C-alpha cells in the first residue's frame with residue numbers, strides 16, 4: 277500500500293501525521309496561532325482511527341487531560357504556542373516527576389507576552405528546558421523541515437514512552453506553517469516504541485521500582501487491577517509521598533540520569549562541511565534553513581565554513597560540539613532570539629574558540645545574507 | 657463493618673491518616689467508600705483523582721488506581737482519563753479552593769460538557785493545607801489568616817454554580833449526616849453525566865478557631881442544628897435559610913453524556 281507515500285503537508289500537519297503513525301490516540305488542547313492547525317487536524321483525524329480529541333477550556337486543562345489519558349495507557353499529545361506554553365509549565369513538571377509519557381508541541385511565536393502572534397521566533401529555547409520549577413528532566417527536539425517534523429514527532433513519542441519523560445517538540449512559525457512535499461515512510465520502515473509494562477503483578481505494585489539494567493520504571497496503566505498511586509509529590513517506589521531526604525535525593529538524581537546517561541541515544545545533530553572548517557555556523561529549527569543556505573553559499577565562494585545543526589536541542593549534542601570548538605577559530609550561533617542557544621554554545625566552548633552571535637527579535641526571519649556577512653567577518 | 661471497609665478499600669500501611677484531630681474529612685472519605693461498597697463498584701473499574709489540599713490527600717489512603725494531581729486540575733486530569741477510558745468510573749475528590757477557585761474553570765466546563773465524572777467537594781470553607789486563608793466558600797464576614805478584618809468576598813454556592821454551568825446532578829451533604837451523604841454520593845456515581853456532591857466538612861483547626869465556632873464537637877452540633885433537608889427548605893422563605901446548610905439531592909436532569917456523544921463521532925468517522 278504505497279498510494280500515500282508522498283504528501284504535500286504543512287509542518288503542523290506533518291506533526292499530526294507523525295503522531296498518528298507513532299500511535300497517538302488522544303489530543304487535548306486550546307487554539308493558539310501558530311499551532312492551531314495541529315488541533316484542527318487532530319479533531320479531524322483522530323476519530324478516523326478510533327482516537328479522541330477534546331478542545332479544553334485552556335492550556336492548563338489541555339496538558340492535564342493529556343497526562344490523564346497517558347495514565348490509562350493512551351499515547352497523548354498537546355500543542356500550543358508561547359502564552360499557552362507558559363500556562364502548561366506546572367504540569368510539565370508533574371509529568372517529569374511522576375514520569376508520565378507525553379508530547380508537548382510548542383510552535384514558537386515572538387514574545388514575551390502576547391508578543392507578535394503570527395511572527396517567527398525561537399524565544400522559548402530556554403523555557404523549553406527550564407520552564408517548570410525545580411530540577412527536572414526533559415527532552416527538546418527542534419525540526420528544520422516538514423519531513424523532519426514528521427520523523428521527529430515519531431521519535432519524540434518513542435523517547436517519551438521509553439524514558440517516561442515529557443518530550444517537547446520545539447517547532448517555530450517557520451516550520452509550522454511551511455508547506456513541503458514529504459515522503460511518508462512505510463509502517464515497517466519506522467520504529468515505533470511503546471512503553472514497557474510490568475508483567476509481574478507483584479512488581480507492578482511497586483510502580484516506581486526499576487527492573488535492573490533499565491533506566492525508567494516500567495509502567496502499568498491504570499485500570500488493570502494493580503492499584504497504585506501517582507503523585508507530583510516526591511514519592512517512594514510505591515508512589516506514596518515521602519519527605520525522606522534519602523528518597524528525595526535518589527528520586528531527583530534518578531530522573532535526571534535518565535537523560536544524562538542516555539544522551540548518546542537522545543542526541544541527534546547534522547553536520548555539513550565540518551571536516552576542514554575554520555568557522556562553524558550553529559543554528560536550529562526554522563532559522564537553520566537560512567543558516568544552511570548561507571553556509572552553502574559561503575562554501576561555494578571558497579570560505580572554510582561548516583554547519584552544525586542540533587536536532588535534539590536539549591540535551592545539547594555536547595560531545596560533538598565540544599570537539600568542534602577545539603578545532604575552529606569561530607562559532608557563529610544564528611537564532612531568532614536575544615541569545616539563548618548562544619549561552620549553551622559558550623558554556624561548551626569554554627573559551628576555546630570565539631562565539632559570535634546573530635540574533636533577531638523583530639519577528640522577521642534571518643536572511644542568508646545576514647549570516648553570510650558574519651561568516652565573512654569571522655573568516656576575514 | 658468499618659473494619660471491613662478499611663480492609664477492602666484502604667491502604668492500611670499508610671494509616672493513620674494525616675488529617676488534624678477533629679477534621680471532618682475522614683467522615684466524608686468513609687461516606688465515599690461506603691457509597692462505592694453499597695453500589696458494588698469494582699475497584700479495577702474505578703479511578704480516583706484528586707487535586708492539592710488537605711482533602712485531596714484522601715486518594716493516597718485509597719486502595720484503587722489513584723492520582724493526586726496539581727492544585728485545581730483534578731477535573732481536567734479526570735477529563736483526559738474519562739475520554740481515554742470511557743468505560744471506567746471516574747471520581748474526583750477535591751477541596752473548595754481546589755474545585756471552585758484555582759480549578760473553577762475546569763469545574764464549569766466539565767459541567768457544561770456533561771462528561772460522566774463524579775466530583776465530591778470536601779468543603780471546609782477554608783484553605784486548610786496552607787493554614788487557614790479564606791476560600792471561595794468562606795462566608796463574607798468570616799475571619800481567615802488573609803481576612804484578619806473579616807472577609808468582604810461573597811461566597812460561592814458550589815452546587816448552584818455547577819447546575820448553572822450544566823451539571824446534571826448536584827447535591828449537598830454534611831459531615832454530620834453520614835447516611836444521607838452516602839446515599840447522595842451513591843446517586844451521583846450512578847448518574848450518567850457530570851455530578852457534583854458538595855460535602856460540608858468541618859475544620860476546627862483553622863476555620864473553627866478563627867471564627868470562634870468551638871471545637872469539633874461544637875461544629876458537628878452546629879451542623880446538626882443548622883442543616884435543613886432540601887424538601888423542607890423549599891417551603892421556607894429564602895431569608896430564613898440565611899446561614900443554614902440546605903442538604904439533599906438538589907438537582908437532576910438528563911442530557912446527552914459527552915463521551916457517548918464522542919463515541920458517535922468515532923462511529924461516523926471510522927472508515928467503513
Ligand SMILES: Cc1ncc(C[n+]2csc(CCOP(=O)(O)OP(=O)(O)O)c2C)c(N)n1
Pocket residue numbers: 708709710711712727750751752753754755778780782783784785786791
Ligand atoms: C498552583 C498552586 N498554588 C497554590 C498552592 C498552595 N496551596 C496548596 S493547597 C491550597 C489550598 C487548598 O484549599 P482547599 O482546596 O480548600 O483544600 P483544603 O486544604 O482546605 O482541603 C493552596 C493555596 C499550590 N499547591 N499550587
